[in-house]
Amino acid sequence: MSIQEHYRSRAKELLSAGTVKMVIGYGAGSTPDRRRPVFITSPDEADRLVLDTTCRTNLSGYLLREGLLSDQKQVAVFLTVDGIRSLNVLAAESQLDTSQVLVFGFGIEGDQARAIEGERAADFKSVIAAAKEQRKSQPADELQEKLEAMTPKERFSFWEGEFSRCIKCYACRQACPMCWCRRCVVDNNQPQWVNTSSHTLGNLEWNLLRAFHLAGRCVECGNCSRACPADIPLHLLNRRMADEVQASFDHYPGMDEAQEPVLASFRKDDPETFIL
Amino acid sequence: MSEVFEPKIVAFVCTYCTYAGADLAGTSRLKYPSNVRIVRLPCTGRISPMFILKALQKGADGVLVSGCHPGDCHFDHGNYHARRRWTVFNSLLQFAGVPEERVKFSWISAAEGIKFAELIRDITEDIRKIGPFEEYHTLIAETGSAAPL
Ligand code: SF4
Ligand code: SF4
Numbered sequence: 001m002s003i004q005e006h007y008r009s010r011a012k013e014l015l016s017a018g019t020v021k022m023v024i025g026y027g028a029g030s031t032p033d034r035r036r037p038v039f040i041t042s043p044d045e046a047d048r049l050v051l052d053t054t055c056r057t058n059l060s061g062y063l064l065r066e067g068l069l070s071d072q073k074q075v076a077v078f079l080t081v082d083g084i085r086s087l088n089v090l091a092a093e094s095q096l097d098t099s100q101v102l103v104f105g106f107g108i109e110g111d112q113a114r115a116i117e118g119e120r121a122a123d124f125k126s127v128i129a130a131a132k133e134q135r136k137s138q139p140a141d142e143l144q145e146k147l148e149a150m151t152p153k154e155r156f157s158f159w160e161g162e163f164s165r166c167i168k169c170y171a172c173r174q175a176c177p178m179c180w181c182r183r184c185v186v187d188n189n190q191p192q193w194v195n196t197s198s199h200t201l202g203n204l205e206w207n208l209l210r211a212f213h214l215a216g217r218c219v220e221c222g223n224c225s226r227a228c229p230a231d232i233p234l235h236l237l238n239r240r241m242a243d244e245v246q247a248s249f250d251h252y253p254g255m256d257e258a259q260e261p262v263l264a265s266f267r268k269d270d271p272e273t274f275i276l
Numbered sequence: 277m278s279e280v281f282e283p284k285i286v287a288f289v290c291t292y293c294t295y296a297g298a299d300l301a302g303t304s305r306l307k308y309p310s311n312v313r314i315v316r317l318p319c320t321g322r323i324s325p326m327f328i329l330k331a332l333q334k335g336a337d338g339v340l341v342s343g344c345h346p347g348d349c350h351f352d353h354g355n356y357h358a359r360r361r362w363t364v365f366n367s368l369l370q371f372a373g374v375p376e377e378r379v380k381f382s383w384i385s386a387a388e389g390i391k392f393a394e395l396i397r398d399i400t401e402d403i404r405k406i407g408p409f410e411e412y413h414t415l416i417a418e419t420g421s422a423a424p425l
Binding site: 160197205208267 | 370416
């Protein structure tokens with residue numbers, strides 16, 4: 001049985017038995033290589049579910065839809081390892097209770113989607129631990145290496161060029177499962193920290209604040225970069241932050257739901273190479 | 277340009293250590309450049325990275341962020357939290373291409389008037405050497421609003 005069939009029948013089973021009230025998954029999109037999120041609530045709709053290598057979006061953010069989990073019923077959701085990590089971050093930040101979430105885990109390897117064993121967030125501990133190890137040995141992005149080798153002036157002008165294209169649509173924020181604040185600092189106008197008009201200065205500050213806010217929380221799922229209509233390589237900023245928290249604090253976000261947020265905790269012997 | 281460049285520096289300091297240190301520098305009649313504008317806050321834990329960006333946006337050529345040495349925080353651990361934040365934010369600033377001379381971090385205790393005066397002297401000199409933060413000033417000019425600093 002293909003993984004798609006496997007999860008379709010699992011969805012039917014769970015919905016018919018009333019174990020879950022909804023399955024959040026992928027359905028056909030506007031083009032053959034696009035998928036869109038679908039929210040299945042009855043067993044006969046389960047055949048709309050699609051699972052293949054084009055299923056890239058991290059769906060965990062939909063769990064935070066206002067009121068969705070407030071009736072204590074369960075919801076099943078398709079998640080990759082990144083998605084499961086973001087689920088753990090959300091639980092660690094008290095945004096949801098993982099006992100209400102059933103995971104349809106999957107991974108994409110080459111031209112195939114395959115299932116990952118487990119159903120509860122806690123079942124994936126070893127998979128996540130392996131992902132952490134793998135990240136450590138992962139070679140740096142080519143563009144990232146190029147940037148690191150530049151002078152500060154060159155780097156500044158690289159980002160100036162990138163951020164000049166930002167149209168402040170905030171799609172990157174909307175697409176990110178971790179951007180759950182009800183009121184975002186950029187919507188604040190008393191005082192206004194970040195200019196609302198999309199000039200390069202405001203864009204630079206917006207993008208830096210976004211990256212900082214996600215430091216130690218971003219699971220590198222790529223939702224933000226995929227959502228950006230201006231093709232700004234947001235992942236480079238996220239990645240740099242992820243490198244930093246892993247190197248300085250051995251922090252890999254989303255290990256489990258009891259993990260302390262890295263910027264809300266400290267160790268007395270944290271490194272401080274640059275402080276005078 | 278005939279005018280001598282005078283760096284504009286904003287220092288975000290905690291009231292219990294670095295501000296007291298600056299005060300000591302003053303009462304001890306130590307000389308240091310008048311290029312620094314001090315913003316006093318209750319604790320380094322209150323110093324948000326947004327303050328740093330805001331200072332640059334208002335036309336600062338350099339920023340100093342300073343508080344109590346680890347272990348000396350009036351609130352016990354505000355500076356430990358700040359340290360983690362600075363580590364991450366500093367790394368982000370480097371990656372964004374903000375020269376490291378422009379944003380500095382330090383621990384200065386209430387007894388370190390001399391350290392404060394010397395640090396301000398050094399930072400001012402360093403920034404005098406590299407000049408105004410032209411790249412940022414250009415971006416500010418594009419917004420059409422004057423940098424009030
Ligand atoms: S910042 Fe981007 S990559 Fe990171 S969790 Fe949010 S959407 Fe995913
Ligand atoms: S999605 Fe892209 S264009 Fe839109 S606000 Fe984010 S960075 Fe700017």
